[in-house]
Amino acid sequence: MTPKLDSIAIEFIKRIPTTFKTAFTAGSGVMPDTYFMPALNVIDYINRGMKKLFNDSWQSAKGDPLAFSRLFPELVRFTPAITVTNGIYTIENPYLDFKRITGGIVVNGNIFIKIWDDTKLTLALTGLYSEYVTTSGMAAMIQMNNQIFLFPDALSIGTNTIKLHYIGLPVDPATGSALMQNGNYDCPFSSEWNSVIADYAEELFLQDTYQTI
DSSP states (O other): OOHHHHHHHHHHHHHTTOOBSSOOOTTSSSOOOBSSSOHHHHHHHHHHHHHHHHHHHHHHTTTOHHHHHHHOGGGEEEOOOEEEETTEEEOOTTOTTEEEEEEEEETTTTEEEEEEOGGGHHHHHHTOOGGGOOBTTBEEEEEETTEEEEESGGGSSSEEEEEEEEEEOSSOTTTSSOOOTTSSOOOOSOGGGHHHHHHHHHHHHHHHTTOOO
């Protein structure tokens, strides 16, 4: 069930304005169509509203994961132990909501992992610059697109397990696709953002229909 997604949709359709063809309450099951648009279109606007809230806020935070997480602590995710082979982990199901890494530990020894900016990947890979040379007791990692690079070389040989903290996108973590109404994953934003998301959805609807607020 998706009670938060449903609640945002209910608020959004009141603004269009329209009503459902049959009675519907948040979290009660499959959403019916409205008299104005199909339920799939309603949820599409909600997904686009969540995406816009995320992107606008990420831009306001200047891409700083820590600043962003202070605004949306509910979007901070934690993985169980995951396997890293030869120093590289490729992000996959069920972490396809992965936006940006914020921290982590090497499970063997509970070694804290520092986060380096992706612009330092080439420097770190050479092993020639002292400020980017790590030891077995001082690990570091770099996220480059959908891959996590683990340092030092001692950790990059064979198989290691790590636990990660990351900022999660408002998408299905199993597929990376938009959220589905009455699906397995609800809106990840806390309920205090419901009206803001509905605002964004309304704004996008008005743009699509060449109207103004």
